[in-house]
Amino acid sequence: MTDLQYSKDIDAAQKSVLETLRGRFSPEKILASSPSVALKSRIPALDTLLDGGLRPGCIVEWGLPPGRNGRRIPVLFLRGEIPPTVWIHSNADAAVYAPAWASCGVALSRLFFIQSTQPFKQLRPLFLEDTFKIIVIDAPKRCSKGDLAFLAAQARLNRQIIFLIRNHFLSVGRGNAFAQLRINCAQHKNGFYNVNLIKGGRCGKIRLSNSSIEY
Template identity: 35%
Template sequence: MASTQLAHLLSGLLSDNRIRTASGKPYIPPPAEPSTQSEKNGEIHSLGGSIDQLLSSPSRSLLNSAFNSHQEVNLCFGISALDKFFSGGLSFGTLLEMGIPFGNGGRRLLAQFMATATSGLSGGQKHWCLWISARQQLRAYPPAWQALGVDLRRLRFASSASPVSELKAAFLDDFFRVIIIDQPDPLKPDEYVFLAQCARQHRKIIVVARDGFLSPRDSNTAARYRLNVWRPPRKNILEITPVRGLHRSLKLSSFFQHPDTRIAT
C-alpha cells in the first residue's frame, strides 16, 4: 500500500523529470498559441508536458540556431503548459509578482525556473541567479534544488529582510540575470518601481514571491505580471490565476499527489 501511495505521490515528480532526459540539449519553449479548447474546458496539464515531442520536432534545429545566436530569448520554466501560458516563457526585463501561500508547493515552480536558468536548458545560455529570502529559521535545502536540475555553482542564496536596500548593488548590476525575492510581506510601492526599473535597464527577470494572495486593489502597476498560485483544498493541482498582465487561468498537476484525493491526470 505504501509503495502505491509513494508512486502516486511521485507521479508529478516523474513527469517533471522528463526535462532531465534531454540533458545537454536546450529546452525549446512551446510557441505562443491561442488557448486550446481543452484548456478552455479546464483540463489539467501535466508538468513537463510535451517536451520530448518538441525536442524531436523538425523545427528544432532552426530554433536551436536562433538560440545559439547572441540575441536575447525568453527564459522558460521547462513546463510546457506554463511556458505556453507566458507566451513562450518570461522575457528579460520583466518584474513578476506572485502570491504563493508558503508551504503548498507553489515555490517549486520557481525552483524549476532557476533550474532552466542556471543549467542552460532554456536557450542554451547559463545564467547566474540569486534567491533572496527573508525567512528566519528556515533555509534552502540545496540537495533538493540540485535534484530539480539547478546548477548550484550558478545560484547564490541571501538572507535579508530589506532586500532592496541591503542588496541594491545586485539589482543595479548585470551579473545576476534572475533574482527571486521570497518575501512574506509586500514590498513598498517605490521598491516595486525600483525593481521594475532595474529589471528593464539591466535586462533581468525579477520575481517577488509573497505569502499572501494578490488582489487587483493592491494597484501595483510596476509589475508586468501579477499571479496567484495556490493549491485548492483536497485537490492535487496548482491553480494559477492572473491578477494583471494575463487573461486566463491555468491548472497544473501538483508535484504532490495526495492518495486520498483524486489523482490528477
C-alpha cells in the same frame, strides 16, 4: 571569387566544425548568454499562459502563501542552464534545503542564496549591477512603491528578470503597476497545482499535475 563560389568551396571539414558549434550552443546556453530570449518553464501549458515565457526586463509578482508548496512553480523557470541567479530569502528561522532544489532540476552552481530582511537597503549594489540576470526576492518585509519603481528601472536597464514573491495571494483589486505579470500559485491537497495569471500574458487559470512538473 564571388560569395557563391566561396560558399561552394567550403570543404566537409569546415562544415562539420559548423555543425559541432551549432550543437554546443544549446537553447539553454543561448539563454544564458543572450538575455533577450524568453525564460521558459518547459511546461507547454504554463509557457502558453505566459505568452511564450518570461522576457528580460520584467518584474513577475508571485502570490505564494507559505505552506502551499507554491514556490515549485517559479523554480520551474530556474532549471538547467540559466544565467547566474540569486534567491534572496527573508526568513531567518528557515534555511535553504539544497537537495530539494537540486531534485527539481536546479543547477546549484548557477543559483546562489542570500538571507536578508531588507534587501533594498542591504543589497543595493546587487540591483545596480547586472551580475545576476535573474533575481528572486522572496517575501521581503518591506517593499515600498519607491522600491518597486527602482526595481522596474533596474530590470529594464540591466535586462534582468525579477521575481517578487509575496507570502499571500495577490488580489486584482490591489494592483502593482510595476509588475508585468502577476501570478497566484498553490498546491491543492489532491496534489495538483493551481496557477492563476491575474495580469499579463493570457490571463486565466490552469491546473498542472504533479507529474507534469516533476524533473
